[in-house]
Amino acid sequence: MELISRYSDVNQMARGIYFLSELPSSQCAEIARFLVNKSISEDRIGFYKDISAIIKSRLLPNQNYGLLSDEEFVSWEIKFKEGADQREYKITQSKNAGLKDSYRVNILELAGYYYKAGDMNNSLKLLLRAKDLTVTAEQQYELYSRMTFTSLYKKNMSFTQNNAQKVLSLVTMPEKNLLPAAVIMGICSIDNANYKTATEYFLRTAGDNSQELACNSDLAAYISICALASMDRKTISNEVTQSKAFITYSEEEPKYIELLECFLTCKFNRLIQILEDIRKQMLLDVYIGKYMTNLCDEIKSRCLIQFMKAFKKIRISELALNFVCSEEDIEEKLVKLIADGKIDARIDAHQKTVMSRQVDEKNKVNRTVLNIAKSFMHNTQLVLLRMSMLKADVVVRGK
Structure with a gap:
């Protein structure tokens, strides 16, 4: 219940169902009893249908969840x-009367009616009907914002991303109004496995979170996890840990600050412990939960690659x-990282050690300089030979 209480309105219902x-x-x-009571008391019949379907398919049948009888439903x-x-x-009346703006407003009212109830299909159909009636930037902002949220809860991520981009393109709107669209673009980027872009969108909010989709601790988790999975240490140090957005969102959850600091200071033992705690918590997140296992594996691989750079030989037990x-x-x-070419090393199965094939940087630089010098000498000799031939008039002339 503590997880649900952090959210409100449609977002609370969507996360509760997840x-x-x-x-x-x-x-x-x-949780089931809470969601059933909430959907009935707030007239959210679409959400009620989803909740009752889950209860009947996977929950214990002998408990009282407060479901309505068939006659009551x-x-x-x-x-x-x-x-x-x-x-x-009302929509028909305003259309027949030729009241274009009233027609648009009534369509949006019915769309909101379905949206609140959890019927995202009908809500989105109505919003598409209002598309040709929007004229001003404010009207476009209202329509595209509604379409963005509706398609997100409908789990149509490509359409969600398309509409969020349209909201962000409305440069005449105040920056604060565009921040929810930036959060949604970050969520869509996570869904597309573009974690670096997701981090950049979340940081764009500059700590001004509307709380419509995620609380501050959620955004701190999104930023830290996506940054560790996609950015190098220098970028994390300069662009993430010093950003106003990350500092603001992680105030209530300092473990996310510690997580990034452990990565920057190569304290991987502590990093893995914090990461595992976060993974258990975020597995229940509706937007990043299904990607957490892969993300954590990627972060651990990046840490292992970084760790191996400091050793020429190390025991597997260590x-x-x-x-x-x-x-x-x-x-x-x-074995997987070596096979993928991400670590240049070999494993001694008998002694249970890993030996990296490190390149001697000094010798590498010396060889590069020597090769450049040889190339320069060769080119200089060719130029001198050419000049001598021209001076001696050793030239083959055409007929």
Whole structure:
């Protein structure tokens, strides 16, 4: 319940439904009852349908979740349909009267009615009807913002990204109004596995979070995890840890600051411990949860690559100790990284050691200088030979 209480309105319902689908069924009873009561009391029939479907498919059948009887649900559905019909009648009236702006407003009102109820399909259809009626920048901002949120909850990520980009292109709007679209673009970038771009969009908010989609601790997690998975140490140090957005979002959760500091100072043992705690927490996040396992594996691989640069030879047991895992796991990870060409080393299976094939940088530079000098001497000799031939008039002339 603590996880849900941080959110409000449609976002709370969407995240609650995700919790029901991901948490073990034994832990869902209280959340299920809360969501059922909330959907009934706030007239959110679309969300109620999704919640009841999850309850019937995966939760314990013997508990009382507060679901309506079939007769009660039919009565509620009829009442909801009547409310939609009344709003549709207003749309028809304003259209027949030729009141264009009233026509647009009534369409948006019905779209909001469906949106609040959790019926994103009908809401989006109505918003598309209003597309040709928007004229001013303010009207475009309102329409594209609604379409962005509706398509996000509908889980149509490509359409969400398209509309969020349209919102960000409205340069006449105040920057503060564009920040929710920047957060949504970051979420879409996570879905596209473009983690560096996602970090840049989240940092663009400059710590001014509207709380419509994610609380501050969520954004701190998004930024730190995506940055570790995609950025080098210099970029993280200069652009992430010093940014106003990250400092603001991580005030309540200093572990995210410590996570980045551990990466910058190569304290990988502590980093792995913090990362594992964050992974367990963020697995239930509706936007990044399904990517957390892969993201954490990528971060651990980057840490291992960085760690190996400092050693010419090291025991696998010491690596396992530093990365808080078994020797078999670390050896398996090393084999994969070596095969992918990310670590230049070889494993001695008998002595259980890893030996890196490090390049002697001094000799490498000396060889490069020597090769450049030889090339220069060769080119100079050719030029001198050419000059001598011209001076001696040793030239083959055409007929």
